[in-house]
Amino acid sequence: MKDYVIDDDNLSLERKSILPGEGFFVPDSVEEAKEEAEAEDTLTGAEVAIVADPDADGLACTALVREAYGEGALIDAGPHDLEDALERVVEYSEPGATVFVCDLCPDTYDEVGESLEVLVEQAGEVVWYDHHQWTDTVAEAVRDAGVELVVGDSDEECTADVAVRSLNYDFPDYLVELAAVTRDHDLWIRDDERSDDLADFSYWAEPEEYIETVAEHGADLPEDVAEFLAEMRVEKDALIEKAVARADIEEIGPWTVGVTYGRCSQNEVAEALRQQGTDAAVIVKPSGSASIRGTDEFERAHEVARQVNGGGHPKAAGCKPRIYDDMLDYAHHWTTRGATAKQVIIEAFYNLDWDDEGEGGEAKDAETEDGDTEDSEAEAEE
Missing domain, CATH: 3.10.310 (Diaminopimelate Epimerase; Chain A, domain 1)
Incomplete structure (x- = not known):
């Protein structure tokens, strides 16, 4: 198949609205091989590892953990590939590492149990922060495996809020504010116009770019990011x-x-x-x-x-x-x-x-x- 067939730049707005993006057409085996190589490179030698959803909330948590610990190798994951991410942390992180799982909730314990138990044996500490609705059965099983699990009220907190109150660290005001603005979008409150900027930037930027930006600026994104968002929103609004x-x-x-x-x-x-x-x-x-x-x-x-x-x-x-x-x-x-x-x-x-x-x-x-x-x-x- 020719590259131009799936190239978004060659699609009209109407066709782009109907068809999935380029990444959809990349076979899972190709994507998994790429992710495996990136995980090895990222996690080798890591004393702190973070498995997080790569949205604004998960990435804000990553920024907070890095602020508190001075480091943190990120492996981004969604609910459907959480087990793979845990297995990669087991495979490549340093024995005795501190491992965080942020903004992710397994459907059942069986989906992650085997890899999680191996991770707990290998790691020095495994901490899990989330705010989704956990069943009592899954939460109890994760805690029984030896994980420090903290789940916030999904109507009141985002996962970044959970990290701020749970990490033993005196965060600067602008990072506490970052968590609050992240909550504004994640819980769909929408009282702070900056929350849409955070959500859009986390979607369009690479995870490391987003983390570095909010770690430095908090919720007040710099002018060059504002210009980037304005340009991207032209097509977004049309879709x-x-x-x-x-x-x-x-x-x-x-x-x-x-x-x-x-x-x-x-x-x-x-x-x-x-x-x-x-x-x-x-x-x-x-x-x-x-x-x-x-x-x-x-x-x-x-x-x-x-x-x-x-x-x-x-x-x-x-x-x-x-x-x-x-x-x-x-x-x-x-x-x-x-x-x-x-x-x-x-x-x-x-x-x-x-x-x-x-x-x-x-x-x-x-x-x-x-x-x-x-x-x-x-x-x-x-």
Whole structure:
């Protein structure tokens, strides 16, 4: 396949909105080999290692750990490759190292248990900071493995907040403020206009560039970064408009749900749909994943996501339905603008119980075609 076929620079805005980015078309085996080599280079000789989600919250935690310890080799990971990241820390970090895991929550203990137990045996200390909704079973198992686990209230704290209060270090005011502004975006409070800048910069910049910048400047990003963000937002805003225009509105029980498709910033799309009167929003991505966003009227996004191979927070969750077996399935996904993914997620909304006042109980298990139940809880990307 010619490089130009997947080169974003060759795509019109309309096609870019429909198709996934270049990285989607790189085989996992190629990407894994690259990540393995980078992990070896990063972790060799490291006395402090950090496994973190590479969003604004996870990277802020990394900056805080480095401030407190003077070092910290970063291995970025999402919920679906957390076990791989832990195994790489075991393989390449120094015996007796201090290891932090930040802004990540495993679906089940079995997913990480074996590698985590080996890591605890090898490391001097393993500390885990998070703010997602952990089940008691998983949290207890992680602690029983010998991990110092601190989980903040997902309605009140981001993981950077947890790090500030948990690390035995007197942080300068501008880094305490960094955690507060990160929380403003991560919990979708949006009272501080700087929080959108942090979120966008963490998405577009390389992780090390982001960490170095906020470690020096905190939440007040320098002028050259502001100029970079302004340039990047021209296309970002156009892609948001495409997704909002493409949205359908569904009445599901007591809720009004906006459902759309596109490569876009899901939070801004969800906000635009909220202003149109929706209680929840579903944004299906060209990569096959989807973001589910709630409001004060719908705080059950995580219950929907759990039924569709996902999980997250009451007002912000992610998932990737298990409906893609080969490239023909993805081709259908792109040409139909995510029709099958939309359908299974909408069905998950219908599976929620609700009473006459519109207040629901627990979500019902969603049965698969072979009669098994799906209740996986892996949060997809922000």
